[in-house]
Amino acid sequence: MKDAIGRHLSYSIGKTPGAATLRDWRMAVSLAIRDRMADAWFASTRRTYEAGAKRVYYLSMEFLVGRLLEDGIVNLRLEERVSEALAELGQDYAEVIADEPDAALGNGGLGRLAACYLESMSTLGCPAYGYGIRYEHGLFRQQIVDGRQVERPETWLQQPHAWEFERPESRYEIGFGGSVRDGTVWTPGESVWAEAFDTPVAGWNGRWVNTLRLWSAKPTEPFDLDRFNRGEYAAAAESEALARTISRVLYPDDTTEQGKELRLKQEYFFSAASIRDILRRFESQFSDLRQLPEKVAIQLNDTHPAIAGPELVRLLCDEKGLDFDEALQIAQGTLNYTNHTLLPEALEHWPEGLFGRLLPRHLAIIDRIDHAHAKANPSRTSSVRDHGQVKMGELSFIMANRVNGVSALHTELMKSTVFAELHRLHPERIVNQTNGVTPRRWLLSCNRRLSTLIEERLGLGWVDDLEQLHDLEPHLDDPAFLDAYAAAKTANKADLADWMNRTQEGLTADPAMMFDVQIKRIHEYKRQHLNILETIALWQAMRDAPNAGWTPRLKLFAGKAAPGYVFAKEIIHLINAVAKVVNADKITNKMLQVAFLPNYNVSLAEKLIPAADLSEQISTAGKEASGTGNMKFALNGALTIGTLDGANVEIRDRVGAENFFLFGMTTDEVDQRRAIPDHAAKAVEADSRLARALAAVRDGRFSPEDPGLFRGIADNISGPDYFLVASDFSDYWRAQREVDGAFANAGDWTRRAALNTARSGWFSSDRAIRGYLDDIWGAETLL
Ligand code: GLS
Incomplete structure (x- = not known):
């Protein structure tokens, strides 16, 4: 070495x-x-x-691989x-x-899931490729300036990337726009090269290695020497700059028309290059395209690669000469679609005008697909094109052999809400695959102290057979094991506290405090504002009765807000403002500290999760499709405070209700509550703590220099409150005080934490991938 x-x-x-x-x-x-x-x-x-094995292709706009x-x-x-x-x-x-x-080629759980799945496919020996975009800048780097989020470009590729192999010979010309002649002959108006960069992905023990192939956009028009020689330097480089725009950043702001167009171009760019690469590889080995569904399974990770469906049909018809019905059947046998959200604003749809301008041939193919589907299912009332929009969820469903949700609850909600009609027509198509996380990264390597302790007791068999963690349960009767378990957690906390105290101004973290952690994208449905409101109420209660024997807490937050999401950015600002006031309060600051750690990414999660005592999974029921952070925390021995949402439901079933702090309304109760006029005002009226905390926000207690600064947040919570922060507040407060009491009993807490570890084995991504192999891909592993 x-x-x-x-x-x-x-x-x-x-x-x-x-x-x-x-x-x-x-x-x-x-x-x-x-x-x-x-x-x-x-x-x-x-x-x-x-x-002659079947290959799995995982198409994803995001691969959040981290280091x-x-x-x-x-x-x-x-x-x-x-x-x-x-x-x-x-x-x-x-x-x-x-x-x-960190390779920040993703936004959140969806992208990290893709990375965990690639690693598990290698661990299991499943022949697989990940296909995505080699973003020059990935997701933005978050800075906190005066309490506010500021976005800076991520620069991970400004230095050579050690892991990739450039494959200049593997490139495809991807066209956009132009016109269609005789119904089928598409002549694009512009084009770029998609050039491949390959990263090897090794599984556990290095026995199998798959490929992550990321596409980079390059100009087809060479640099314009004539213009350069005329001194028009910027113009000479224009075509290159425009081409590179396509693989420049993840999720360009799409609030403008140009942003939308760029996003659709990105999606077509990587989907089209991937489909062509898949067909090329298939044809190098097999001669009959009708064998495609037998030899190839393509997984569409959300609707971002949905255009791969029409593109595959187009290539089979227009270029390979198959007739339309046969092409459609082959494509439907090959493609599968994972839905990751029910939030309407996240289910993609494109204006027909934009779509037809950029992909005229595809729009015609989508219509044919839709007609064929409607003909075969005469009772269907919806369609892919609706109110001038092309709906990518419907398209993905129609084009897929299997459609899956990512937790049991989410899958049921898919059936009863967004895909109710399509589910009625195709009752066998929707299946569930509850998410999972790789134990190699999310226990073995991120939490050395705990994994060493487990290794001492169980050996290393659990690393690729995580259910073996159940064998820890008998060790819970051994006080020496529990002491060692607690010592590992305390040491992880001490490391984190050291680092935070050095880097976070105004913070004095003490490992004896409860580390209460909420780390995830900032979004109203995830309800960071519920957490900070409870923090404010707790602080007020502590000031009222400083000697009431409070359980000391450190409230940790981290996460990025989408650049155009103003309310989410205000929540970040409020958290920082509260931290400033609370951390400086001499009456309470031994009992309560608050921190917002900037630039949340995979590496920061690896630091925080092993040091957490309490995991905050507090979304409005029905809104979090699954969550995967929730699984990582439980595996690393944090207890969850959470709602009956997403995979929380399954975590609670497995770790035991007595080792999980449940609160809040169920999905049904949420719907009923929302139907009550003034639900928020009623909740505020009924809970004086909530009213007082809101008043402090509204009256500028945390923004004395600009008292109206956070009024918008307070008005939202006591007004429309779509995500029911006010209505869930009282029960959240109650559950938090239950947490306080439980934490005060250190021995019992450790036992419950260790039970969370021992019973989280089912949340391995190896289990999830086995489910995909059996129920969706029909593929074999070769190890
Ligand atoms: C997400 C969901 O919001 C998460 O609940 C889920 O765990 C994740 C992976 O399935 O997918 N959907 C999404 O658009 N972003 C996500 O992180």
Whole structure:
């Protein structure tokens, strides 16, 4: 290992040890680890060809992979060798690992799920490819300036990326716009190249390695030398800049017409390139396109790649010469669709004008698909095109062999709400696959203290068979085990507290406090504002009775708000404003501290989750499709305070109701409550704590220099309150006080935390992928 690192330092990076920077060392180690993946990578491909096996293709706008070096080292079981080698070379292992920038190619749970699934597919030996976009800047980097979110471009690719292989020979010309002649001959008005970059994804023990193939946009028109020579430098580079725009950022602000167009271009760009690549690979091995459903399963991760359906039909008809009905049947046998949200604003639809301008041939194909479907299902009343919009959820459903939800509750709600009619017509099509998380990253490597303790008791079999964690339960009768479990948590908290106290102004975190954590995208349905309101009420109650024996708490928040989502940004501002006041209050600040940690990403989650005592999963029932953070917390021994929403329901069933703090209305109760006029005003009237906390927000207690600053939030909660913050407040307060009481009994708390770990094995992404293999893809594993 030492030689391998040394060789890369000299011959790949071109530095001597004396001149090498931390980045140089990190690059050299990364290349040495990547080398060790190569043989298994080639072998995986060879075995897939030899077996004539079915391949799985996971198309996703997001792959939130985070850092890759530690993942690679852990999965190849090279940790000791690397840390020893680095020590001999005078380098610090942890520093080298931490030098890697996060690949922030995703927004939240949907993108992280795609990353966990890729890793699990490799662990299980399922031949698979991830297909997405190689965003130059990924999701924005969040800074907090004067309490407010400021977005800065993410710069992860400004330095060479150690893990990828550029494949200039694998490129496809992707067209947009133009016109259609004779009904089928599409001549695009402009085009770009989609060029492939491949990253190997190694599973546990490095026995199988799959590929993440990300597309980068390149100009088809070379740089304009004539204009350059005339001194028109900017104009000369214009076509290149325009082409690159397509793979520049994740989720461009689509509140403008240009933003919408760019987003649709991105979706077509990566879907079309992927479909062509899939067909090319298929045809290199098989000759009959009718075999496609037998040899290929394509998973559409949400509706973002939905255009892959019409594109596949188009290629089969217009380019391969199949007739339309046959092409449609082949495509429907090959494609599957995962729905990740029921929120109407997140279910994609495109204005027909824009769609027809950019993808004229596809719009005609969508109409034909829709007509064929309506003909076969005469009782259907809805259609893909509706009120001048093209509805991508409907399209995805119609084009899919299987459609899945991501938790039991969410799947049932899909059947009874957004897809009620299509479900009636195709009652066998919707299936459930509750989400999962990879135990390699989310326990073994992020929580060394706990995973070492588990290894001492159970060995390492649980790492790829997570249900084995059940075998911890007998150890809970051993006081030494519980002490060690508590000690691991305390040490994780101490590390986090040290780091936060160094980096967060005004904060004095103490590991003896309860670490109460809410980390996720900032959204009204996730109700960070319910949490901060309860924080305010708690602070007021503490000030009233400072000696009432309060359980000391640190409230931790992190998460990004979409740049155009004004209310979510106000919530961030309010949290920071409350933190400033509360942390400075000498009466309460030994009992209550609040922090908003900037730039939430995968690496920050890896720090926070192992140190959490309490996991906040407090969405309005029916709104959180599943959640995956909730699973990571339970696995790492945080108790959940949560509503009956998404996968919380299943977590509670498994860890036991007595080890979960339930509060709030159910999905049905939410609907009933919303129907009551003035539901919020009534709730405020009935709860004096809530009224007082709201008054403090409204009257500028946290913004003395601008007293009206947060009035909008208070007015929303006591007015329309669509997400029912006010109506759930009292019960949330009650559950939080139950948490206080439980935390005060340290021994019992530890036992309950350990039970959460022991009973979370079902939430492994290996289990989820087995479910997809059996119920959706009909594919075999080769290990
Ligand atoms: C999401 C849901 O909001 C989450 O509840 C879910 O866990 C995740 C993965 O299935 O998908 N849908 C979405 O649009 N973003 C998400 O994170």
